[in-house]
Amino acid sequence: MFVNQNVSVVRDLNEAYGLEKIKKEELAFLQLNFTRKKYNKGSVYLISNLINQEIDEWVLLAEGSSNYVIYDAVTDLAGYAAKDYSNRVHIQVKPGQSLFIFSDYKDKNIGTWMYNDNKQVPVAIKGKWEVTFPGGVLRDTVVMYVPEFINQLWDEKFHYYSGKIKYTTSFELPGDYDINVNTLLSFTEVHEIAEIYINGNSLGKIWCLPYEVIMPPKTLKKKNNVLEVVVTNLSINKHIPDYSQYNLKPYDSGLSGLVKLVPLEY
8 A cells, every 4th residue: 555645545445445434335235326424413315316216225324323314305204214223224215216314313393204115005096087278278178097298199289288287087095995094196207397186285296206295194085086286397398389490399298107096004
């Protein structure tokens, strides 16, 4: 090994870690992108899943702590992470999702983090969807049985529409569905931003992966649930015909794919 004041040259990378007091992270072996920084109470990790596969693992973090808090900045949900006897932390990160993990963070107002045990069978919302265009130039009502992007419909007038697209359906729950637990409402694909209403109450907006929201207990009813999803697409679509020389294609607009309910029992 060669060392001067500013440069160290070593043959063994592990030796370099020790020399510079760098702590190795198991996160690096899970195909997760992450950064780790100090803050006034401990350390904070920002982890991101950029692969097309959910990461569900128990991980030993280099910054040891008596407790860890997981925070999702998109949903504004936080909770204490589960740990095992060897101080490994349980992390679940869906494709496209990013989470913060704070070490040595204490807040009596925070409960436990909500994990999906992945044992619950998703319930697909089946039935007729009505698609309308509130406040727009289109007065049509389109009927679908699985949501699809309007730019894939038969008439070009939908391809170059820009504005709001409202998808509405009603549904019942299976007889054994427990309405007294949190429920994950999951969408296959959304473009570009959607506000979601269930039985007239807003659940918030979604605009990035994973396309999902969590509904508190008793949000759903056994029967006569009404789901409304108001999607705003990109305004560029309406201008595409003005630039036909560039052979531009309309951008995907609205919802596409099945919408599912997942009861969350932690």
